[in-house]
Amino acid sequence: MDHLFRKCPVSESVWSELSFHQFLHDNQRDFSQWLTWVFSKSSTSQCRIFCCALWAIWGDRNARVHKNGGKSRKEMARYVQSYITEVNEVDKRRPKGTITVKKWRKPPDWNVKINFDGAYDGRQNRSAVGIVARDREGTVLLSCAENHHRISSAFEAEAVACQKALQLAIDMKWESVIIEGDSFSIIRKCKVKSPDKSLVSAYIHDIHQLQQKIKECRFEYIPRSANSLAHILAKETMKRKIGVYLVGGVPKVAEEQAARERVREPD
Numbered sequence: 001m002d003h004l005f006r007k008c009p010v011s012e013s014v015w016s017e018l019s020f021h022q023f024l025h026d027n028q029r030d031f032s033q034w035l036t037w038v039f040s041k042s043s044t045s046q047c048r049i050f051c052c053a054l055w056a057i058w059g060d061r062n063a064r065v066h067k068n069g070g071k072s073r074k075e076m077a078r079y080v081q082s083y084i085t086e087v088n089e090v091d092k093r094r095p096k097g098t099i100t101v102k103k104w105r106k107p108p109d110w111n112v113k114i115n116f117d118g119a120y121d122g123r124q125n126r127s128a129v130g131i132v133a134r135d136r137e138g139t140v141l142l143s144c145a146e147n148h149h150r151i152s153s154a155f156e157a158e159a160v161a162c163q164k165a166l167q168l169a170i171d172m173k174w175e176s177v178i179i180e181g182d183s184f185s186i187i188r189k190c191k192v193k194s195p196d197k198s199l200v201s202a203y204i205h206d207i208h209q210l211q212q213k214i215k216e217c218r219f220e221y222i223p224r225s226a227n228s229l230a231h232i233l234a235k236e237t238m239k240r241k242i243g244v245y246l247v248g249g250v251p252k253v254a255e256e257q258a259a260r261e262r263v264r265e266p267d
Helices: 002-007 009-017 021-025 031-041 044-067 073-093 154-171 184-191 201-211 228-240 252-263
Strands: 112-121 126-134 140-149 176-181 216-221 244-247
Touching: 002 009, 002 031, 002 044, 009 021, 009 044, 009 073, 021 031, 031 044, 044 073, 073 184, 112 154, 112 228, 126 154, 126 228, 126 252, 140 154, 140 228, 140 252, 154 176, 154 184, 154 201, 154 216, 176 184, 184 201, 184 216, 228 252
Parallel strands: 112 176, 176 216
Antiparallel strands: 112 126, 126 140, 140 244
16 A cells, blocks of 8 residues: 555656655655645645545556556546546535525426436446436436446546436437536536536537537536436446336336426425
8 A cells, every 4th residue: 555655656756746746755654644644734725636646546556457557647647636626616616505405397398307417436437327307297208327337537427427318318309408417517518618628528528519419408507406316316226237228217216206206396
């Protein structure tokens, strides 16, 4: 452990790229003492970067062991910086003050509302997608859940789920859709038409291309409390590792939530 994070040449280069090289000169502390010491000497923002770098180094080590591949030191440093930027953006946009629990609302007129959610397992670098499409009566038109591998972050998991939601809309030939998700960062990127330069830029580009194939399509951010059905599908698929595709309904585990949201009056 000590060698991987402090003495490995690749790790040393990553720490230097992230301006943590000054912490590598201490050889009198064991690994756990070193961690405590670094935290005591760092600001909150530095601690956040430091923890993310530890996670990235460990993930890269696993990738090299199990996949015969890995990132360069500059790629890892860019990954950490981009990930922290994403997290900071979410923190800035998070609503402050009194928290109101919002519930799912039926779509207006003849729109189809498609909710998506992505669950993520960082230890295995995999994700599960949960998607449910409903009409203006709240009736489930389609539900879908599937597993994805080689996913590097929770942001990528959400981007994959959003991309899948759009592809389903195209496959079903729906002309007017509302895409809803509880990842503020991903929804914001989908709304902005300028080129994205983050770690999920390839997915955002594909999403924009898919959007052009739908007559009317808009993206809306909703809190987790209003995205419960898609979340249940993603969570259960992550747990069971088995995907589903149902027309006109949802898996049994989600039936109660689907019925509750169908009859609920708007807030």
